[in-house]
Amino acid sequence: MNIYLVGGAVRDRILNITSKDNDWVVVGATPEELIDAGYKQVGADFPVFLHPKTQEEYALARTERKSGHGYQGFSVDFGKNVTLEEDLIRRDLTINAMAQDENGNIIDPFNGQQDIQNKILRHVSHAFCEDPLRVLRVARFAARFHHLGFRIADETISLMQHISASGELKHLTAERVWVETQRALHEKSPWVYFDTLKKCQGLKDTFTELDELFGIPQPEKHHPEIDTGLHSLLSLEQASLLSHEGDVRFAALMHDLGKGKTNPEKWPQHIAHETLGLKPIKAMCKRLRVPNAYKELTLKTCEYHTHIHRAFELKASTILKVLKQCDAIRKPERFAKLLLACEADAHGRTGLENTPYPQAPFMQRMLDACNQVNNQDIVATGVTGPELGQAIEQARLKAIAKQKELEKQSS
Structure with missing residues (x-):
């Protein structure tokens, strides 16, 4: 069994950015072996486990093959023989397809470090086209890293346009579209998310x-x-x-x-x-x-x-x-x-x-x-029923008129 830090945590370390979460991949293990070691299984679609002490997520290395429409239309293999590179090649961008071993060595089979240096968001392989959610994810990463000068590779934009033209975006669930969008709205440059969707013809279906x-x-x-x-x-x-x-x-x-x-x-x-x-x-x-x-x-x-x-x-x-x-x-x-x-x-x-x-x-x-209108002062005058509401409204109106006059005089 070998365990690697993967994905965004490795990317952010290279960018010298504080990463919120650590994700780990386990190579050469079975679900039973992890459970016996004290891990708690939480994944429904494929085995994801929580570390017994840190509660961080550990996923078995896996491969995916397109078997239907949308984000969930995949058949997954998480057998013990799946290699680290086979797991990394299914990821979206090269900058997210790196791993780090226990000695701190970076495993980078798809040149993610070079793309970080060149500030390029580039797809890992043609399997990128199999998951329509990646159109939104890449747009979100473009919004996240725009202020650092990152841009999407032309060939990746072309694949995003291909996915949009295929109609696959229509098969995404509302929840997945909104999760990516809400995340994008909180990024440094959120307008880039929507601009990117427009440029790859994905805005019309979302x-x-x-x-x-x-x-x-x-x-x-x-x-x-x-x-x-x-x-x-x-x-x-x-x-x-x-x-x-x-x-x-x-x-x-x-x-x-x-x-x-x-x-x-x-x-x-x-x-x-x-x-x-x-x-x-x-x-x-x-x-x-x-x-x-x-x-x-x-x-x-x-x-x-x-x-x-x-x-x-x-x-x-x-x-x-x-x-x-x-x-x-x-x-x-x-x-x-x-x-x-x-x-x-x-x-x-x-x-x-x-x-x-x-x-x-x-x-x-x-x-x-x-x-500043004190409703209790008006109640104390003995006004009740509909007249009370009218009296409060008149008091508020008078207060606004007075404030407007004060501002007119001071301007």
């Missing part, structure tokens, strides 16, 4: 509603980049500078889906795109089983981002209406995220990335003014 935005024009006066799809990616890029939260980044990316539903005869105008976008957002989130926190923030951002952009033009009554409909008083943390997504939208325009966005702190101050 995020159809977003794919439809590319090629749709916007008024050049407000959007020098013109293309709505490009604006969406730029908004995500800006969101990643403002927040590490995945839901903020997702909301910024998807806030303009309604522009894919406006009448082409009206282009480049997009009247009522705020409400037109609600239906495709709901459809996408349902199809991909997007968490409610992501969905609700995206819906609110879609519907109210133009209200926030025009905050200084709004009457006190309209501001209160927006705060209520965004549920800002009950959910101030989510409203703060909405303001970040709106700021990302405003900055996600070519040449306007550093434009001040005073609307966000202004709307936050309006909310703060609302929250």
Whole structure:
């Protein structure tokens, strides 16, 4: 029995990056031998074991052969005679197909170290095409390592395009698509994930509603980049500078889906795109089983981002209406995220990335003014029933109007 550290842990050591997890491969052993040694089996599709002390994952060396559609359409052999190289060749990228033995020696049969040096993301073998999930995984690694200067090899992009053209992406489960996407949203450069999917024609079978935005024009006066799809990616890029939260980044990316539903005869105008976008957002989130926190923030951002952009033009009554409909008083943390997504939208325009966005702190101050109203003081006056709610609303309206006047005087 021989045990090797494999995959991302080896890659990250070479890159001098702290790795979260260690993965190990066991060569020349059977499940029974590991169980007898105190390991606990947890793998359902193939034997994966937890170390009795460290609880790290140890997998038997295995080979895979395509036997069906999608991510799970494989037959697996984890026999005692499977070699380390046979295990490594089934992996996605050369930088993930290295191993390290107990003496610290690197086993690198597919030149992963050279590709790290050259900053190339390259597939290991043609077996790459057998697993459609690898299109999303490579796009995620592109997002992770973009800031280090990594790029995807041309021949790997070609294989990703081949997988997309085959229709195999349609067989991926919603859970797998979302797991990769959520991870990508938390990477250093999340927009690269979606840009890569677009370049390999994989966006249309995963995020159809977003794919439809590319090629749709916007008024050049407000959007020098013109293309709505490009604006969406730029908004995500800006969101990643403002927040590490995945839901903020997702909301910024998807806030303009309604522009894919406006009448082409009206282009480049997009009247009522705020409400037109609600239906495709709901459809996408349902199809991909997007968490409610992501969905609700995206819906609110879609519907109210133009209200926030025009905050200084709004009457006190309209501001209160927006705060209520965004549920800002009950959910101030989510409203703060909405303001970040709106700021990302405003900055996600070519040449306007550093434009001040005073609307966000202004709307936050309006909310703060609302929250200064003491409901118990109003209750103490003896008002009850429907009149109580009306009295609270009038007090909030008065507080917003007073704050607006103070800001007008100080400007």
